[in-house]
Amino acid sequence: MRAAVVEEFGSPPRWTEVPDPVATGRHEAVVDVVAVGLHPRVRSQAAGSHYTSTDELPLIPGIDGVGRDAEGRLRYFVLRDTVHGSMAQRAVIDVRHSVLLPPGADPAQVAAVMNPAMSSWIALRQRVGLRAGQSVLVLGATGNAGAMAVRVARRLGAGRVIAVGRGAQRMAAADPDAIVALDDAPDRVAEQLGRAASDVDVVLDYLWGRPTADALRAIVPARHDDDQKLTWVQIGSVAGTESPIPSAALRATRLDIVGSGQGSVPATRIVAELGELLDEVAAGHFTSDVLTMPLSQVGQAWLTGTHGTQRVVLVA
Numbered sequence: 001m002r003a004a005v006v007e008e009f010g011s012p013p014r015w016t017e018v019p020d021p022v023a024t025g026r027h028e029a030v031v032d033v034v035a036v037g038l039h040p041r042v043r044s045q046a047a048g049s050h051y052t053s054t055d056e057l058p059l060i061p062g063i064d065g066v067g068r069d070a071e072g073r074l075r076y077f078v079l080r081d082t083v084h085g086s087m088a089q090r091a092v093i094d095v096r097h098s099v100l101l102p103p104g105a106d107p108a109q110v111a112a113v114m115n116p117a118m119s120s121w122i123a124l125r126q127r128v129g130l131r132a133g134q135s136v137l138v139l140g141a142t143g144n145a146g147a148m149a150v151r152v153a154r155r156l157g158a159g160r161v162i163a164v165g166r167g168a169q170r171m172a173a174a175d176p177d178a179i180v181a182l183d184d185a186p187d188r189v190a191e192q193l194g195r196a197a198s199d200v201d202v203v204l205d206y207l208w209g210r211p212t213a214d215a216l217r218a219i220v221p222a223r224h225d226d227d228q229k230l231t232w233v234q235i236g237s238v239a240g241t242e243s244p245i246p247s248a249a250l251r252a253t254r255l256d257i258v259g260s261g262q263g264s265v266p267a268t269r270i271v272a273e274l275g276e277l278l279d280e281v282a283a284g285h286f287t288s289d290v291l292t293m294p295l296s297q298v299g300q301a302w303l304t305g306t307h308g309t310q311r312v313v314l315v316a
């Protein structure tokens, strides 16, 4: 079969001939790949920079996708293997880590949306246990995962949802209750953040780096009630993998900093959420602006710039 193969970290994959995959485990099956999302997580896998990377090369990138099983049914699947990914004509899946697509679901939409939507869905259900009416602030609400987090939080029962990111206009599409534009003057940003988040319960953080430290500096002194817990969930790190968090932030308020991702949420719990989330996606509650390209053009797709919340999906 043919697959996208990364031979060197930092170089785009090449569409080339590789041996056919073979299912060996009791729960394994080979699927014909139908659609695969080119998520930031896939780029970091292919760059060898994700925290789950094993440095092994060559590798086939792709962490999830939609495939057709031997019975002709479409399945959304997630892969745990860091080397044998889904950007190929066929892939070996663990059937327990897959769910059947509801009738009529669009494979390209599913492949585009599940990964970014899962980031906040799992964080709010598995790491926070969001209660109806609690307020949520999304730090980095302009990308696929961040913009979707505004919708996911609301769908899961959040009361007030605040979007924070660079570019007020881009955040308006998700219809948050309040917007703070990080590209405003620093004093104004700090003042607006303090006001907007003085009684927030949960922060979903896609940025990390400097913006996280700056946001804590603005929010912590503005908290109204010392007794109100603030759960800060580290989800993405588009602004930096390290953040100079002020020590006082942890002493001055009931701040819990937790992460949400592979490892901090056990695989069984991630998998247990897939069915319900897929139903939400199939029902059109969470959508993406999909740019489809043929799998065979993976090298070109790698170099294609996307705008806004557009997501490249490679299709068979």
Ligand SMILES: NC(=O)c1ccc[n+]([C@@H]2O[C@H](COP(=O)([O-])OP(=O)(O)OC[C@H]3O[C@@H](n4cnc5c(N)ncnc54)[C@H](OP(=O)(O)O)[C@@H]3O)[C@@H](O)[C@H]2O)c1
Pocket (backbone or CB within 6 Å): 039, 040, 041, 115, 116, 118, 119, 140, 141, 142, 143, 144, 145, 146, 147, 165, 166, 182, 206, 207, 211, 234, 235, 236, 237, 238, 239, 260, 261, 262, 308, 309
């Ligand atoms: N833990 C999980 O379960 C999980 C799951 C999915 C995704 N993620 C992570 O979540 C992050 C976002 O993913 P995504 O799919 O939304 O990516 P995306 O669609 O590529 O969006 C990234 C967004 O971040 C913005 N951004 C970049 N640098 C910034 C900065 N310094 N300050 C403010 N905004 C900045 C970009 O805005 P500009 O256009 O202005 O650059 C863009 O809107 C990634 O780190 C991804 O790996 C985590």
